[in-house]
Amino acid sequence: MKSVYLAFRAAVLHFLDDPDNDLESPHLEYFPDGILLTHQGYIVELGAAEQMLASLPADCELIHYPDHLLIPGLIDTHIHYPQTDMIAAYGEQLLQWLETYTFPTERQFADKAHAREVAEFFLDELLRNGTTTALVFGTVHPASVEAFFEAAEARNLRMIAGKVLMDRHCPAYLQDTPETAYTDSKTLIEKWHGRGRLSYAVTPRFAPTSSREQLAKAGELLTEYPDVYLHTHVAENHAEVAWVADLFPESRSYLDVYQQYGLLRPRAVLAHCIHLDAEDRACMATTGTAAVFCPSSNLFIGSGLFDLHLTKEADVRVGLGTDVGGGNYFSLLRGINDAYKITQLLGKKLSAFQALYLATLGGAKALYLDDKIGNFAVGKEADFVVLNLKATPLLTRRLQHCQSLHDQLFAILMLGDDRLVTASYVMGKAAFKV
Ligand code: GUN
Ligand code: ZN
Numbered sequence: 001m002k003s004v005y006l007a008f009r010a011a012v013l014h015f016l017d018d019p020d021n022d023l024e025s026p027h028l029e030y031f032p033d034g035i036l037l038t039h040q041g042y043i044v045e046l047g048a049a050e051q052m053l054a055s056l057p058a059d060c061e062l063i064h065y066p067d068h069l070l071i072p073g074l075i076d077t078h079i080h081y082p083q084t085d086m087i088a089a090y091g092e093q094l095l096q097w098l099e100t101y102t103f104p105t106e107r108q109f110a111d112k113a114h115a116r117e118v119a120e121f122f123l124d125e126l127l128r129n130g131t132t133t134a135l136v137f138g139t140v141h142p143a144s145v146e147a148f149f150e151a152a153e154a155r156n157l158r159m160i161a162g163k164v165l166m167d168r169h170c171p172a173y174l175q176d177t178p179e180t181a182y183t184d185s186k187t188l189i190e191k192w193h194g195r196g197r198l199s200y201a202v203t204p205r206f207a208p209t210s211s212r213e214q215l216a217k218a219g220e221l222l223t224e225y226p227d228v229y230l231h232t233h234v235a236e237n238h239a240e241v242a243w244v245a246d247l248f249p250e251s252r253s254y255l256d257v258y259q260q261y262g263l264l265r266p267r268a269v270l271a272h273c274i275h276l277d278a279e280d281r282a283c284m285a286t287t288g289t290a291a292v293f294c295p296s297s298n299l300f301i302g303s304g305l306f307d308l309h310l311t312k313e314a315d316v317r318v319g320l321g322t323d324v325g326g327g328n329y330f331s332l333l334r335g336i337n338d339a340y341k342i343t344q345l346l347g348k349k350l351s352a353f354q355a356l357y358l359a360t361l362g363g364a365k366a367l368y369l370d371d372k373i374g375n376f377a378v379g380k381e382a383d384f385v386v387l388n389l390k391a392t393p394l395l396t397r398r399l400q401h402c403q404s405l406h407d408q409l410f411a412i413l414m415l416g417d418d419r420l421v422t423a424s425y426v427m428g429k430a431a432f433k434v
Contacts, residue, residue, distance in 0.1 A: 073132025078321030
């Protein structure tokens, strides 16, 4: 019989708290030769191999990854699974991009068999890229969420998803109503929220595609189900912001539309947050609402540059997202690479520690899941990624010239992508392996 204790030996890095840009931060733990011990999918112990080897449980299976770095599973706090087949679509900015590519693609998710096939591919792709948890948009069709949750449940993944609410300013074939938005979401919440590792997110697409009646229904759902998520977009693109000002003249700002309908609170997660002001950021902080930095999408659909520093200084929780298909890749390692370049363009800094924190424990905090995932604290779920530090000739060569842990990690992140991911483990089991 297979042992229920599994010990993974490699270099191990994780965060205990936010390291900010402190290169000497006490909030990280690094073992150049470490062991992560798991039992039935949970973390039991982390330490130096030298010490732990002597005291491993007798029936423990040891899995050794020399020249590899083990980190917590990456957390993508904003992504659209139905947009997998339109990733890398040419030439449009947000509003035209939605009309030209997104809406026709999402139409196909009325067909559950299609949705299931895309969901399987999408989850394979996440795991190939080291992402083990995500906050995921479905489409307006309840079947899209059924298919996604079924696929995620079969793999025992910790995932959050929801049916899109949109009852105006989109093609008739994609519209729901305030009533069906409410009843369909309620049915999905009752069936899926809190089932195994799955959670539900009430998901209005963005303010322009929901009537006031529908936003009020979203607020009603949140009142009835205090621990479900709220997932939407805000202040991504200038034309969108101007449109919202026209549609909701009674609101002080785009963010204020959501505040007026009672949508801002802990577990509310807003993608983009690019064109906000100080009052908006203060409102997000006081309500416990999280912002998602989507570097690839900021650049790919040309929306603007998220200011991580202003957002963090305002005490807003921040996660990292790919926003596929607005973003043109699944890899959060590539996302970190673009995040760094965006902060450079803003004349600020992003340390390797801060960047990897955002993709792990920071993401878990943004999702209020830091009691379950995000680092290797004892008792947490054993979701982790094994990165090959010799994945490419260039990485191998560059790492020979690094002096400090920060230099090494920075090189790994700036040169890294899916080629580095040797394995992704979900609750202590390999869900992807090269
Ligand atoms: N705003 C409203 N819908 C979308 C979407 O699908 N993607 C992005 N990036 N922004 C949106
Ligand atoms: Zn998005």
